[in-house]
Amino acid sequence: METEAKSDAKVGAETTARPETTARPETTARPETTGGLHPTLQADSLIDLYRRTLAVWGEQAQYDQSIEECAELSVALLHYRRAKGSRQAVIDEMADVILMMGQLRWMFGPQEVDLAVERKRAKLERLLRKTTGSDTSEDV
Numbered sequence: 001m002e003t004e005a006k007s008d009a010k011v012g013a014e015t016t017a018r019p020e021t022t023a024r025p026e027t028t029a030r031p032e033t034t035g036g037l038h039p040t041l042q043a044d045s046l047i048d049l050y051r052r053t054l055a056v057w058g059e060q061a062q063y064d065q066s067i068e069e070c071a072e073l074s075v076a077l078l079h080y081r082r083a084k085g086s087r088q089a090v091i092d093e094m095a096d097v098i099l100m101m102g103q104l105r106w107m108f109g110p111q112e113v114d115l116a117v118e119r120k121r122a123k124l125e126r127l128l129r130k131t132t133g134s135d136t137s138e139d140v
């Protein structure tokens with residue numbers, strides 16, 4: 001994960017310019033534990049890391065960093081698919097994305113995120129059953 005100091009000033013400016021009407025989740029309650037995600041992302045040390053990262057660089061920087069890491073993973077996968085990139089590069093970018101998803105999950109609220117993940121998991125399960133013909137329900 002590469003959070004650069006140069007983005008700090010830029011982020012600060014963007015934060016002050018944010019319109020009041022921007023629809024985004026209120027993040028007033030940030031839990032002390034992350035709940036049921038991967039054990040790596042539940043570690044108390046990571047919660048502390050998320051908290052300190054947010055305090056130092058701010059909310060906008062976490063969004064920006066998440067976008068950047070997702071883009072880097074996209075590029076790594078494209079290169080890997082074309083045999084221009086290494087498996088390790090993909091794994092490294094996955095690690096960055098996983099950490100940023102842990103940060104965002106904590107910021108947005110693990111319970112809500114986990115509920116959404118469960119909804120998506122169940123939907124995928126239904127779609128898979130329907131696609132493979134092992135389910136006759138129409139509620140996908």
Ligand SMILES: [Mg+2]
Nearest residue numbers: 069072093096
């Ligand atoms: Mg990266």
